[in-house]
Amino acid sequence: DAKTTQPNSMESNEEEPVHLPCNHSTISGTDYIHWYRQLPSQGPEYVIHGLTSNVNNRMASLAIAEDRKSSTLILHRATLRDAAVYYCILRDVSPTGTASKLTFGTGTRLQVTL
Amino acid sequence: KAGVTQTPRYLIKTRGQQVTLSCSPISGHRSVSWYQQTPGQGLQFLFEYFSETQRNKGNFPGRFSGRQFSNSRSEMNVSTLELGDSALYLCASSPRQGNNSPLHFGNGTRLTVT
Numbered sequence: 046d047a048k049t050t051q052p053n054s055m056e057s058n059e060e061e062p063v064h065l066p067c068n069h070s071t072i073s074g075t076d077y078i079h080w081y082r083q084l085p086s087q088g089p090e091y092v093i094h095g096l097t098s099n100v101n102n103r104m105a106s107l108a109i110a111e112d113r114k115s116s117t118l119i120l121h122r123a124t125l126r127d128a129a130v131y132y133c134i135l136r137d138v139s140p141t142g143t144a145s146k147l148t149f150g151t152g153t154r155l156q157v158t159l
Numbered sequence: 160k161a162g163v164t165q166t167p168r169y170l171i172k173t174r175g176q177q178v179t180l181s182c183s184p185i186s187g188h189r190s191v192s193w194y195q196q197t198p199g200q201g202l203q204f205l206f207e208y209f210s211e212t213q214r215n216k217g218n219f220p221g222r223f224s225g226r227q228f229s230n231s232r233s234e235m236n237v238s239t240l241e242l243g244d245s246a247l248y249l250c251a252s253s254p255r256q257g258n259n260s261p262l263h264f265g266n267g268t269r270l271t272v273t
Contacts, residue, residue, distance in 0.1 A: 138258045
């Protein structure tokens with residue numbers, strides 16, 4: 046499975062934008078880039094995913110490099126509730142094109158301060 | 160729509176015993192996958208089921224098994240429990256297979272083996 050590299054931790058001030066980077070230099074052409082976050086004592090929560098083009102949803106934006114070897118999750122205005130561990134994951138597909146699995150790295154622990 | 164429900168939330172077992180964990184996916188979701196989360200190893204994929212068939216399997220010993228029922232509900236079983244099996248076990252569901260489908264996680268079952 047292709048691996049991702051993320052900083053162990055980042056800090057942000059509340060109401061400021063946050064850019065969470067992720068490197069995935071061995072990404073394959075069919076890998077989707079997924080982002081999940083996990084708050085304490087909860088299961089991971091889906092944030093956003095994409096293949097080649099930048100993506101936006103109500104939670105965040107995903108900027109994907111043209112060569113797809115890196116991506117950035119953008120939280121436009123961080124709040125205290127955004128403090129969590131953020132996982133950047135490449136989701137592969139089996140040769141049959143049906144099954145896939147997630148391989149989680151260690152993620153980035155985001156701290157948000159007032 | 161109700162989220163992914165995992166039962167029980169907490170479980171304490173003794174070494175050598177076996178345990179069964181249950182997962183009810185979001186209504187309409189046919190794919191269910193299981194993950195183990197520990198402080199040392201992070202989140203690790205166990206297996207994935209779709210239409211009552213195991214489609215993908217992680218690198219865990221045969222003591223870990225699972226199944227999926229016709230209503231998409233899933234169970235995982237761990238036999239001959241070891242102390243190292245203490246972990247948070249997470250279930251995730253998805254409406255379909257493939258790597259272009261977000262996963263929705265439950266809040267997990269915390270298993271403690273003494």
